[in-house]
Amino acid sequence: MTSPLKLGVAGLGTVGAGVVSLLRANADLITARAGRPIEVVAVSARDRGRDRGVSLDGLAWHDDPVELATAPGLDAVVEVMGGSEGPARALVEASLAAGRPVVTANKALLATHGVALARLVEKTGATLAYEAAVAGGIPAIKALREGLAANRITRVAGILNGTCNYILTEMRVKGLPFATVLKTAQELGYAEADPGFDIDGVDAAHKLAILAALAFGRPVDLDALHIEGIRHVSALDIALAGELGYRIKLLGIASQEKGGVTARVHPCMVPEASPLAAVEGVFNAVLAEGDAVGRVVLQGRGAGAGPTASAVVADIIDLARGRTAPLWGAASETLDASPALPMAAHRGAYYLRLMVLDQPGVIADVTAVLRDARISLESMLQRGRAPGEAVPVVLVTHECEEAQMSQALTRLAGLPTVVEPPAMIRIEAL
Numbered sequence: 096m097t098s099p100l101k102l103g104v105a106g107l108g109t110v111g112a113g114v115v116s117l118l119r120a121n122a123d124l125i126t127a128r129a130g131r132p133i134e135v136v137a138v139s140a141r142d143r144g145r146d147r148g149v150s151l152d153g154l155a156w157h158d159d160p161v162e163l164a165t166a167p168g169l170d171a172v173v174e175v176m177g178g179s180e181g182p183a184r185a186l187v188e189a190s191l192a193a194g195r196p197v198v199t200a201n202k203a204l205l206a207t208h209g210v211a212l213a214r215l216v217e218k219t220g221a222t223l224a225y226e227a228a229v230a231g232g233i234p235a236i237k238a239l240r241e242g243l244a245a246n247r248i249t250r251v252a253g254i255l256n257g258t259c260n261y262i263l264t265e266m267r268v269k270g271l272p273f274a275t276v277l278k279t280a281q282e283l284g285y286a287e288a289d290p291g292f293d294i295d296g297v298d299a300a301h302k303l304a305i306l307a308a309l310a311f312g313r314p315v316d317l318d319a320l321h322i323e324g325i326r327h328v329s330a331l332d333i334a335l336a337g338e339l340g341y342r343i344k345l346l347g348i349a350s351q352e353k354g355g356v357t358a359r360v361h362p363c364m365v366p367e368a369s370p371l372a373a374v375e376g377v378f379n380a381v382l383a384e385g386d387a388v389g390r391v392v393l394q395g396r397g398a399g400a401g402p403t404a405s406a407v408v409a410d411i412i413d414l415a416r417g418r419t420a421p422l423w424g425a426a427s428e429t430l431d432a433s434p435a436l437p438m439a440a441h442r443g444a445y446y447l448r449l450m451v452l453d454q455p456g457v458i459a460d461v462t463a464v465l466r467d468a469r470i471s472l473e474s475m476l477q478r479g480r481a482p483g484e485a486v487p488v489v490l491v492t493h494e495c496e497e498a499q500m501s502q503a504l505t506r507l508a509g510l511p512t513v514v515e516p517p518a519m520i521r522i523e524a525l
């Protein structure tokens with residue numbers, strides 16, 4: 096029998112415990128597919144005594160996770176602690192510097208330090224694998240970096256945060272309040288340690304930054320992204336979207352335009368007939384468009400112990416087999432570092448929902464603002480009758496530029512008859 100691949104696992108939370116138990120549950124087939132047994136021999140976490148549902152008997156315990164970088168007898172390290180700084184970063188850097196391969200689920204680290212990490216692996220030759228970092232169990236990294244490697248990719252998009260998709264789905268289907276559903280998502284192990292990363296769009300941005308780098312052959316650039324989360328998506332907008340034939344989804348979208356690349360994360364209205372509209376709950380979807388292949392859509396569970404462990408263990412099997420790929424699909428010096436396009440240049444259609452006083456002349460004031468910004472309306476919807484009180488007015492625009500919309504929003508918010516900040520959601524025909 097070939098010698099086993101010996102692992103140190105740093106982090107024994109949702110993902111770490113999931114990895115240890117999956118390696119045990121499917122040991123026979125994993126051994127066959129890896130060509131050798133895979134053994135966890137050392138672990139590190141914050142709390143040694145916690146019951147995680149997996150036995151740690153016989154495993155070496157390290158209080159300091161960074162020790163796994165150089166502890167004798169290990170062939171590779173699995174970093175599933177999280178965080179772009181602190182011990183996760185220190186462990187990954189120290190392991191790679193020592194030539195020890197790393198498998199991680201840490202999108203924050205890859206999106207923030209991916210450029211330097213690529214230089215490090217190019218220097219030492221150690222592998223850094225990160226399938227679990229994007230869209231959990233969906234093999235999105237492999238699909239883009241290997242499966243679609245022959246294509247010029249024109250667009251990559253998707254539902255990239257399971258927590259947000261779960262919240263939006265439960266709010267729509269069960270009418271549950273935002274905070275209640277977020278709490279359940281945390282209990283189910285979907286949310287980040289700081290759930291603000293999920294609901295403010297940061298986690299989806301980390302993933303989109305990674306996908307965009309792979310899709311367009313560019314150095315990963317989180318700062319170039321426009322990022323909005325779902326805190327401001329109300330139950331009213333979810334219901335009104337349904338009336339108009341749309342679903343609200345938090346999407347990440349990066350596309351190759353004439354003058355450069357755009358990358359943005361924000362709530363979107365997608366037509367109910369879109370393949371993305373049907374992706375509900377903790378499911379994620381990744382859509383890519385290539386010049387040779389056309390459109391490819393992958394979907395599957397984007398968070399949780401099993402789906403994430405599935406991706407981590409797939410990377411471990413690749414390591415055992417000696418299958419590797421450049422961190423970003425090609426050597427750093429061949430990547431295209433031209434600047435990204437700003438959000439102000441984005442063109443699209445918009446949904447606007449205003450709470451206006453129900454009195455004569457209000458609609459004339461609103462449409463005058465849109466006229467002045469040269470924004471043309473596709474449809475308008477007014478609900479209810481409450482003289483002297485606030486009622487919702489919904490406007491759907493034709494395509495215009497984001498800069499025009501920003502100007503109109505500022506003026507609409509300033510109208511004396513508009514009593515709440517306007518709600519704006521971009522419409523995407525994906």
Ligand SMILES: NC(=O)c1ccc[n+]([C@@H]2O[C@H](COP(=O)([O-])OP(=O)(O)OC[C@H]3O[C@@H](n4cnc5c(N)ncnc54)[C@H](O)[C@@H]3O)[C@@H](O)[C@H]2O)c1
Nearest residue numbers: 106107108109110140141175176177200201284398399403
């Ligand atoms: N939960 C998911 O569905 C999911 C999916 C994909 C990727 N990820 C990523 O996987 C990683 C882990 O996520 P999780 O949900 O398992 O987190 P978690 O909070 O459930 O577990 C984190 C583990 O790391 C340990 N840890 C954290 N900081 C530490 C420190 N300073 N020193 C020692 N140990 C430390 C904790 O003790 C815990 O065992 C993160 O990078 C996350 O973004 C999570």
Ligand SMILES: N[C@@H](CCO)C(=O)O
Nearest residue numbers: 256257258286287398
């Ligand atoms: N918090 C993340 C975990 C998966 O990366 C999510 O909800 O999608």
Ligand code: NA
Nearest residue numbers: 226229231233
């Ligand atoms: Na994945």
